Amino acid sequence: MPTCLFCHRSFKVKSKFHPNQKYCSRKCIKERWRFDNIPPQGQQQKTCLLCSLSFTTSPFHPFQETCSRKCSKRFDLLRNRDRYTASAKAWRLKNPDKLREYYRKSYWNTHDAILARKRLRTLGRISKVEFHTLCEKMKFTCQLCFQIFPFEKLTMDHIVRIREGGTNLIDNIQPACLPCNRLKG
Secondary structure: OOEOOOOOOEOOOOOOOOOOOOOOOHHHHHHHHHHHHOOOOOOOEEEOOOOOOEEEOOOOOOOOOOOOHHHHHHHHHHHOHHHHHHHHHHHHHHOHHHHHHHHHHHHHOOHHHHHHHHHHHOOOOOOHHHHHHHHHHOOOEOOOOOOEOOHHHEEEEEOOOHHHOOOOOHHHEEEEEHHHHHHHO
16 A cells, blocks of 8 residues: 555555555645745745735745735736636627626616616707807806806806706706816716
8 A cells, every 4th residue: 555645644546547646635735735835935025916016925825926816816817818708708609698688787777877868868959059159149158157268168057957857958058167067066
């Protein structure tokens, strides 16, 4: 009966495919690998391959390339991008119904999509020429702070907000400078 090279116990060879088995279990194989591959000083100073931060390796992970699990996942995605995109493409081709359902659920319930649908239902459209004519009529002044601005600095401001039932008609639009329009919300 052979003896384990790590724990020195005798063991029975379980597999006919590996008659020259050197270790009694997988645990002994892992422990022997760890024992052989621990660097002499135990820890090393390295720089992360992804974020370039300096970090100290663990004695049990001497070949560590990244500083954290998050960097490790991102680095793995970058390194194996082709494999991941190929598997994702294969899944999309194999499951078109699941993909369609996923996109339907994920997009149509987002805040942006709800606002986009609301904008489509609103009445009226205004062109840049019509807005320029409105600005000329108002003498290129912001209707919120009453300062004069060039046309490029003025934005369209809805007097009654679209989400409160306002429209995109010219009667509901006034020129406003960008800071005032942002403050109004």
